[in-house]
Amino acid sequence: MNEVYDKLMNCFRSVQDMVDFTPEVALVLGSGLGNYADKIDIKKTIDYKDIQDFPVSTAPGHKGRFVFGYVGKVPVVIMQGRFHYYEGYDMTDVVLPIRLMHLMGAKSLVLTNASGGISSDLNVGDIMLIRDQISSFVPSPLRGANINELGNRFPDMSNIYDPDYIDIAEQCAEELGIQVKKGVYVQTKGPNYESPAEIQMYKVLGADAVGMSTTVEAIAANHMNMNILGMSCISNLAAGISLNPLTEEEVIEAGKLVEDKLTKLVTAVIEKIGA
Numbered sequence: 001m002n003e004v005y006d007k008l009m010n011c012f013r014s015v016q017d018m019v020d021f022t023p024e025v026a027l028v029l030g031s032g033l034g035n036y037a038d039k040i041d042i043k044k045t046i047d048y049k050d051i052q053d054f055p056v057s058t059a060p061g062h063k064g065r066f067v068f069g070y071v072g073k074v075p076v077v078i079m080q081g082r083f084h085y086y087e088g089y090d091m092t093d094v095v096l097p098i099r100l101m102h103l104m105g106a107k108s109l110v111l112t113n114a115s116g117g118i119s120s121d122l123n124v125g126d127i128m129l130i131r132d133q134i135s136s137f138v139p140s141p142l143r144g145a146n147i148n149e150l151g152n153r154f155p156d157m158s159n160i161y162d163p164d165y166i167d168i169a170e171q172c173a174e175e176l177g178i179q180v181k182k183g184v185y186v187q188t189k190g191p192n193y194e195s196p197a198e199i200q201m202y203k204v205l206g207a208d209a210v211g212m213s214t215t216v217e218a219i220a221a222n223h224m225n226m227n228i229l230g231m232s233c234i235s236n237l238a239a240g241i242s243l244n245p246l247t248e249e250e251v252i253e254a255g256k257l258v259e260d261k262l263t264k265l266v267t268a269v270i271e272k273i274g275a
Helices: 003-018 034-039 096-104 163-176 196-205 215-223 248-273
Strands: 025-028 041-047 065-071 074-080 108-117 127-134 180-187 209-211 227-237
Touching (some): 003 041, 003 096, 025 096, 025 248, 034 248, 065 248, 074 248, 108 215, 127 163, 127 248, 163 227, 163 248, 180 215, 180 227, 209 227, 215 227
Parallel strands (some): 025 074, 025 108, 108 227, 127 180, 180 209
Antiparallel strands (some): 041 065, 108 209, 127 227
16 A cells, blocks of 8 residues: 555545546646636636645645636646645645646646746846756655556656757747746755855756745656646846845745736647647
8 A cells, every 4th residue: 555646546536526627738836826827718626625635735825726727729737826845745745736637637747936046147037948957955756665656666857848848938939029048947945045155056056046846846747757848937036146135025026027928928838739
């Protein structure tokens, strides 16, 4: 018996009892970006609290529900509120929704987040396509007994973020007249922001942006052979680079500023990868 897998299947059966919908693409909305789900052709919503054994999001700006519907003609499931390691959850709970959306039918995953810019090439309001990640500072979601029903014990991580999806995102951005950049994203434990010395360390290691989510979700999705695209909204400059103290309100407000262009880009990307 595997308690993690049993819990996942309990959640899956609970969702099946509430909705008859098979998504092709799963989308996770980051801080300040949650309103996107309200703009699609919604067919059904399920609050996390109504799903058996499912955790409940406590992060500011996260609504805490699944939204089922269509982006254009593409059936999607949207996670409107994610779980973070800093909230006190086990890492298996943090990635449980990703695994659940895959069981629902989603083969592709679009991850969005709000992050702090480390690279001098990044400014507040930029959209950075994640080309690679550093997850060494948080526990692996695959730690413990492997769930063979989901994937192999030792999954390869050479191309976590699908190069074809990155190309599609760049093409969509060019067609929309939206500037995007590419970079490496590092996840930290949180909830405290990083110190200036830590930011300098991450910069030396090759990180361009930093946040408190995403990499573990990508690992879990990659374990299940999902095709993944990561899009990071630069909501602030990281500690020691910014001259101002960092606040969660700043992150949420910056997300709202970039919401329009991110909405257009996410929509165009989903329509292409789901075609």
